[in-house]
Amino acid sequence: MISMHNISKTYVIGGEPLTVLQSVCLTVERGDFLAVIGPSGSGKSTLMNIIGCLDMPDEGDYRLDDLDVTDCTDNELSVVRNKKIGFIFQQFNLLGKLSAIDNVALPLIYQGISPREARKRAVAALEKVGLSDRVRHRPNELSGGQQQRVAIARALITNPSLILADEPTGNLDSKSGREIMGMLHELHAAGNTIVLITHDERIAMEAQKRVYISDGILTQERGGDGI
Amino acid sequence: MSILQAIRMALVSILSSKMRSFLTMLGIIIGVISVTILVSIVQGTTASVSGSISDMGSTLLTCTITADDPPDLTLTDLTDLEGEGSVDLVAPMVSSTVTTIADDTTYSTTVQGTTPSYLDIEGISVADGRFFNEVDLEYENTVCVVGTDVAENLFSTRSCVGNYLEMSGKKFLIIGVLEYSGSDSSGSKDDCVIIPFTTAQKLLQETDITEFYASADSSDTVTTAQATLEKYLYILTADEDSYSVYSETEVLDTIASVTDTMALMLGGIASISLLVGGIGIMNIMLVSVSERTREIGIRKSIGAKRRNIMSQFLVEALTLSIIGGLIGLVLGKIGIIIASIVMNSEYELSIPVALAAMAFSMVIGIIFGLYPAFKAARLKPIDALRYE
Numbered sequence: 001m002i003s004m005h006n007i008s009k010t011y012v013i014g015g016e017p018l019t020v021l022q023s024v025c026l027t028v029e030r031g032d033f034l035a036v037i038g039p040s041g042s043g044k045s046t047l048m049n050i051i052g053c054l055d056m057p058d059e060g061d062y063r064l065d066d067l068d069v070t071d072c073t074d075n076e077l078s079v080v081r082n083k084k085i086g087f088i089f090q091q092f093n094l095l096g097k098l099s100a101i102d103n104v105a106l107p108l109i110y111q112g113i114s115p116r117e118a119r120k121r122a123v124a125a126l127e128k129v130g131l132s133d134r135v136r137h138r139p140n141e142l143s144g145g146q147q148q149r150v151a152i153a154r155a156l157i158t159n160p161s162l163i164l165a166d167e168p169t170g171n172l173d174s175k176s177g178r179e180i181m182g183m184l185h186e187l188h189a190a191g192n193t194i195v196l197i198t199h200d201e202r203i204a205m206e207a208q209k210r211v212y213i214s215d216g217i218l219t220q221e222r223g224g225d226g227i
Numbered sequence: 228m229s230i231l232q233a234i235r236m237a238l239v240s241i242l243s244s245k246m247r248s249f250l251t252m253l254g255i256i257i258g259v260i261s262v263t264i265l266v267s268i269v270q271g272t273t274a275s276v277s278g279s280i281s282d283m284g285s286t287l288l289t290c291t292i293t294a295d296d297p298p299d300l301t302l303t304d305l306t307d308l309e310g311e312g313s314v315d316l317v318a319p320m321v322s323s324t325v326t327t328i329a330d331d332t333t334y335s336t337t338v339q340g341t342t343p344s345y346l347d348i349e350g351i352s353v354a355d356g357r358f359f360n361e362v363d364l365e366y367e368n369t370v371c372v373v374g375t376d377v378a379e380n381l382f383s384t385r386s387c388v389g390n391y392l393e394m395s396g397k398k399f400l401i402i403g404v405l406e407y408s409g410s411d412s413s414g415s416k417d418d419c420v421i422i423p424f425t426t427a428q429k430l431l432q433e434t435d436i437t438e439f440y441a442s443a444d445s446s447d448t449v450t451t452a453q454a455t456l457e458k459y460l461y462i463l464t465a466d467e468d469s470y471s472v473y474s475e476t477e478v479l480d481t482i483a484s485v486t487d488t489m490a491l492m493l494g495g496i497a498s499i500s501l502l503v504g505g506i507g508i509m510n511i512m513l514v515s516v517s518e519r520t521r522e523i524g525i526r527k528s529i530g531a532k533r534r535n536i537m538s539q540f541l542v543e544a545l546t547l548s549i550i551g552g553l554i555g556l557v558l559g560k561i562g563i564i565i566a567s568i569v570m571n572s573e574y575e576l577s578i579p580v581a582l583a584a585m586a587f588s589m590v591i592g593i594i595f596g597l598y599p600a601f602k603a604a605r606l607k608p609i610d611a612l613r614y615e
Contacts, residue, residue, distance in 0.1 A: 054528060055609040075532045081608075082530020093525045093612070097243050109232060110530040154529065 001161065001193055002028035002051065007060035009046055009216075020046045021057070022216040028195060030161075033188040035196045035207035043216040045166070048197045052085055052164045053077045065161055082107055086155025090167035092147040094139040094154075100126060101135045104154045111158070125153040129183065145176030152183060163187060163194045169203060181206055230542070237543040240515075241550075251511040252551030254504025255588050259555025261497035262584045263576055264562045266490050271567075271574035273486035277479055286315070286443040287348060287475045290456055294469035297435040302342070302424065305439060309344075312455030313448035318345035319439040321427050327420060328393040329381040336377050337419045338394060340427020341440075348442040351416050356388035356403030359423050367425040372403040376418040394420070395430055449474050494580075498587065504551070505591035512544050512599035523603055524611025537604040544596025545589065552588035556581055 009021040020043045028034050038044040049055035050062065053069055062069045065084060072080060087093070094103045101122045108118035126135055129149040139147050148168060155163055165184065169177030181203065188194050188208070196207055204210050212219050241248045292298070305317045318341045325338040346358050359370050371392065378387045378401075385407075391398045405416050428434060443452035453472050460470040516523070523536055560576050567574045 049609050052528070054612065055607075075534075078527065078530050078532040081528060087528055093521075093528070095522055095525060097239055106526070107529045110526075110532070110535055115232060158530075 001030045001032070001065065002026065002195075003061070003063045004051075005061045007047075007050060007057040007062060009043075009050065009055070009057050020216050021050070024060070024213075024216075024218045026211065026218060028162075028193060030193055031188075031191055033184075033194045033196070033208040035198060035204035035210045036213055037198060037201065037204045037210055038213035039199055042213045044197050044199075044213050047213060047218075048164060048166050048195075051162075051195060052087060053080050078110075082110055083158055084161045086158065086160040086163045088148070088151050088155050088163065088165040088168045090170040092139070092144075092151045092171070094147055094150055096139050099136050099138055100131065100142070100150045100153075103139070103150055104157055107154060107158050121157060122153070125157045126150070128156070129153045143176070144172050145179055148172060148176070148180050149183070152180070156187070161193060163192055164197075165194065166197045167199070168196070169200075170198075177203075230538075233538050233542040234546060236539055237546040240543055241546060247511065248547060251508055252504075252547055252554065254507040255501060255548050255551030255591065256504075256555040256558065258497065258501030258504045259552050259584045259588055260559045260562060261500055262494055262587075263556060263559030263580055264566060265493040265497050266580045267559075267563050267574045267576050268566060268570075269486055269490040269493055270577060270580075271572055273483065273490075275572060276482055276486075286446050286449055286452075287350075288441045288443065288449065288453055288456060289473045290439050290441060290460065290470065291473075292437045292460065292464065292470050294464050294466065297437050298463050300436040300463065302436075305436070308441070308456070308459060311459075313444050313451040314455050315442045315444050315452075316344040316348050317439055317441045318342045318348050319424050319436045320345075321424065321431060321433050321436070321438070323431050325394050325420070327377065327381060329390060332381050334377060334380040336374075338427065338430070339419055339421045340424045340431070341421060342424050345421070345440065348440045349416065351408070352406045353403040354406040355386055356401070358403055358421075364423045364425055367429060368423060369397055369399045369426060370402045370423065371399040372405060372421045373401055374405050374417040374419045375407045377420055378404050392420070397430060449476060501584075501587055501591055504588075505548070505595040508544055508547055508592060509595035509599060512540060512596055513602070515543075516540065516599050516603045519603075520606060520611045520614040523606050524608050524614065527606070527608035528612060533604040536606075537600045540600035540603045541593065541596045544600065545592040548588045548592025548596075549585075552585045555588070556585065559584075 004024060004026040007021055007024040007026075008019070010017050010019045012018070024047065026047075036044050036047060046055065050057050053064070053072075056070065060070075064080065067080065069077070069080065081087075095106070098106070101119055104122035104125050105115070105118035108121060109115065123132070123135060126132055129152050131146060131149055131153070134142060134146060134150075139150070142150065163184075168180050168184070172180060184194055184196065185206070194207075196204070198204050292300070302319065305319055308314055308317045321340040322337055324335065327334050327336055342364060343358060343360055346352070353372060354375075356372070358372055359368065362368075363370050373381075373387070373392070375385050378385045381387070381392060382390060385404055387401055388404060390401050392401060393399070399420075399422065405421075408417055422430070441452065441456060443449045453474050456472045457470075460472065461467055464470055526536060556576075563574045563576050566572075
């Protein structure tokens, strides 16, 4: 499903090269629920950006569903993100001017699906996350937990092969956080592949597998099978 | 993603900041208003000038002899020209400014000496009384026909037939008043006194005929008649630089080309404000791109391609310029109606001008939307998402 080999990434900040990822190797199988754990500045966000095809590694191979991502053009990456990856961000990243239904329908619109059909599917997706009564609300009229649920509905609407959650509970109170984690477990149980990026050990413990990242170097959990 | 979808997105974004959108459009609005009003007024003026000229009769030919030593040309010579090669009527003209006196009132006007044919050549008519005839001409009678302005200024009424007026110490009997033409163009006969040619020669001490009017049989034979007169004058003066024959059509063509140039020039000047409006759109679109960097990042992360982002911003710029153009057209139309009332003329918003102004503002929208749209589409999703 995900196969990363010797991935490296270096940024140049203020003239000084800064190696953020160093020969990272990572394999994720279909149906896995993997947590990537690391403190801030460890390179986990860069790793998540590369997994999510938002950024390109300087070196190494990355294959997603047998597709060599490092060979893709900008537009091909857009298609990959659209069809294969569902993002759940810490900041929710919903479009403030659009209602919940339009936010959820947007990935389908970019696929060229008719607005009518896209909205029909968006309503179904919002129902799944328990927001059928908030369809017309804008993000600023929703609570944090509700916004994250809209984001989950948006991530799921294209039936992606991979759900990429970046600190999904980071901006939520503990009750909403538990709800969202519960939802991720449900998705995992339903057969979805999930990669969870977090700094929080307790949340990571809920995942099936764990890997640690520190100073750009990935290490597997003692006795784990994450690599 | 369909174009309709893109327009919907653009409208959502434009409506979410109405004040800013309006200010952005203001440049285009003012540009379209000035283009439509200026061009319409020039076109309207052209139409009214050409209208009053063609009222004067498009068979009219004006002949002038400019030679320093004018050749001998008599009234009989002119009468002989009538009927030659499509020339219908010929009337000599001698004119001068003069002060007319009636009782204690004086009025400065133009005195014109001519023959009875002049009435038909110019296509004018006498409203009251009669025009002078061949007998008046032969006996050098001191009779005159006056325009309505002269009548009103001297006698405070248009019915002054039978009264006398005095010019250069001679008394003239008013035998007719010309029909009111109302035209303010230079060809107006409202402000003149017309007397028999022979009488005028004496009054103005002018023996040579250096100017005469002729008419062609019909408007189709004006060129033939013009050629006949030119040939005659060439034989007479033996110098092609010492005479000229103008037809009304020539004058019309000249006026048309002058006003066309003027319309183009004014339209061009007004177009500059459209251009400035376009720069305003580009400015705001650029601000909008950096303000919405995060939105672009989110859209890209969920699968927007470059062209999706590009078309979103381009359609937004285009929508702004189209809405601005439409508002400008509506306000321009209102402005033209107001100008018509204020300036007491009939101005019309011509469809080609409206379409051209609209098309121009759309082109401006595309040109000045292109760079911001390109800039937005090129943003990397990761940089855009990180942007706060």
